[in-house]
Amino acid sequence: MNRLGQDGGFGSDMRMGRRRHLLVVGAFALQVGLLAGPAQAQEAEPAADGDAIVVSGYRYLSEDTSGTTGLPLSLEKVPQSITLISEDFLEATDARTLGDVAQYTPGALFDGNPGGTSSVIKLRGFAAGNAIDGLNVGALDYEPDFATLERLEIVKGPTSVVYGAANPGGIINQVTKRARAGTLSHIELLGGSWDRWRIEGQLAGALNAAETVHVIGIAVHEEGDSFMQRVGSAKTVLYAGIDADLSAGLTGYIHGGYERYRRTSFDGIPTLPDGSPAPVGRSFFIGSGDFELVTPVVRVNGGLDWEASSALSVSLKVNYLRSNTTGESGFGYDLQPNGDFLIAVNKITKSTTEAFSAGLSGVYKFDDLGLADSFITVAANYQDYETQQAGTIPDMPQGDVANIFDGVDAIEALFNSRTYPGFDYGLNRRLRYFTLSTQASIKVAEPLTLLGGISWAKPDVSKQSGTGPWQDFSGDSQTSLRLAASLEPVKGLNFYASYSESFQPQLFIDAVGDVLPPLAGEQYEVGVKYVSPDRRILLTAALFDVRQANQARYDQTIDLIDRYAPVGKVRHRGFEMQAVGEITKGWQVNAGLAILDPTIREDDDTTLIGKTLTFLPKSTASIYTSYEFGGGAFVGGGIRYVGSVKTDFDRATRDIASYTLVDASAGYDFERFRVQLNIKNLFDKHYFVNNYQTLFYGNVVGEPRSVTISLRANF
Secondary structure, three states, X not given: OOEOOOOOOOOOEOOOOOOOOOOOOOOHHHOOOOOOOOOOOOOOOOOOOOOOOOOOOOHHHHOOOHHHHOOOOOHHHOOOOEEEEEHHHHHHOOOOOHHHHHOOOOOEEEOOOHHHOOOOEEEOOEEOEEEEOOEEOOOOOOOOOHHHEEEEEEEEOOOHHHHOOEOOOEEEEEEEOOOOOOOOOEEEEEEEOOOEEEEEEEEEEEOOOOOOEEXXXXXXXXXXXXXXOOOEEEEEEEEEEEEEEEEOOEEEEEEEEEEEEEEEOOOOEOOOOOOOOOOOOOOOOOOOOOOEEEEEEEEEEEEEEEEOOOOEXXXXXXEEEEEEOEEEXXXXXXXXXXXXXXXXXXXXXXXXXXXXXXXXXXXXXXHHHOOOOOEEEEEEEEEEEEEEEEEEEEEOOOOOEEEHHXXXXXXXXXXXXXXXXXXXXXXXXXXXXXXXXXXXXXXXXXXXXXXXXXXXXXXXXXXXXXXOOOEEOOOOOEEEEEEEEEEEEEOOEEEEEEEEEEEEOOOOXXXXXXXXXXXXXXXXXXXXXXXXXXXXXXXXXXXXEEEEEEEEEEEEEEOOEEEEEEEEEEEEEEEEEEEEEEEEOOEEEEEEEEEEEEEEEEOOOHHHOOOEOOOOOOEEEEEEEEXXXXXXXXXXXXXXXXXXXXXXXXXXXXXXXXXXEEEEEEEEEEOOEEEEEEEEOOOOOOOEEEOOOOOOOOEEEOOOOEEEEEEEEXX
């Protein structure tokens, strides 16, 4: 749907003609890790002819995250909570969406899928930002296909000192897949529940005899129905990349692709006024099977990395992303005890997101000056982010009231009775900003390192309603700070304390048509990280306190456009733990736990001060573990827990119940082949996820038990 971000990100939730709206204690030593399946590695080692393909799941703990953090530090030394999601973990769990990933990531929350277009993810209770190869791309209106990614880097907490403008909760960085020596080619076939099928192919190799230029090409096609009546989807993905060693110390890459997503629009089932679920089955559908949303996506990204000397390195990166969603979407809202509810249709003629970003950065290390493990970074970034939305709300000649007890066919017939013309709408928004930043890390004594950083950003914010003139809402320039201290009493064990600030322009519209003031926040965090000497396991724990002003909250609907008002100040405090890696040879695990306490500290409505924020679970936990037996057989399993969700400040409506999901997998590697079975929601738990942070539009039913089986051949 016409969703351009949540909680005041790089866009606003615009819904034409509608409103949108335990303390769990665990021992740190019992947390065990994130990798799954016996083939959990960032890159497989090439196998000799006739040998089984063996990969090591813990290797990705050595990945370089400087593209996201701006810090050339190993993972355990970055004074911020970071979760890495490897390509092989995604494959082992059959993760299909960012929502699947969030449920196995401590501190991340799956916050619904409005319109069925893409998962909304929150980090530490705030909307997550999105980046590709370390450059911000704003909101996503599609689910990225993981076949084109090496890993996800989920950085929790403010990143404005790197990006200039960034959400306080953190950012999800997609690291696109590169071609390297040893990158395997493969073909994979998958089939599963509800007629789901998928074919995926990857070709990789060197272009020259010296093997200084490598290429990769990926093609995917997937289709399937759903446990819900009338709902189906399909996608096609084409991706290509060139990675080259251009000269001594100089490397470059260019990656790009085309993706096309088609899916039946579905926006959830309204709840009864007291918050009780509608008395219908899991597969009940509100909408029309003829209403499809289509999103083509084009993206290109590239870069140059130059190691000028042992002390100086320079990086240049560019990104371009364009997506456009069109089609019809039907939705229902305001369910009454007698079964009556309102329906509407949104014909989207344009919902375009276009983002261009470029960054130039440099790192200078002070080792040659006698300051070992010390450095300074400088960076300049530019982003141009624009959204264009236009559509029509058609007339409903048979009225806009349906009854849920009439059944799916009768409700669909009402949706199909819409006629044109209707009410036309349009809203365009633009955000441009330039950022300068620097960070310095100095090891002042053998166990103590101090870090300081500052960024300066100048945003230009404007919006246009319909065919009216562009209005400028640009504010003053903004500086953001980061300060941290780290202690490493023994090698691999790091204690840290940090302070960081966030700044994020908003594109939400208030009751008089003005853009809301920027989000402004600060975070205090203390934590500890430990990586084993062989880098097979990483343990992390963090306490955080995030304070933010001007968070958007739904206010009213005027001229069929949702309007928002800023919350004075909110405070999210919490605790996160995670353990990742290989406990013993063949036994890999990932476990995480998060506690969140979100409250309102200041607001014009004094009755809300001190209240717990709604639609945020206070506790989440997960574990995924696998074991590889001799001979190629392996088994795995996972548990995902999400605590209950409060739906009203004074509990006037029912909570959304907590849920626990169990997953399982098993497979066998033989020669260059792998067969794998995945079962999600093994015990068929019936659960709900809310869309839009309001019961007015209701909840989406969680997916029942599903089964997939895949066969992969590497060559």
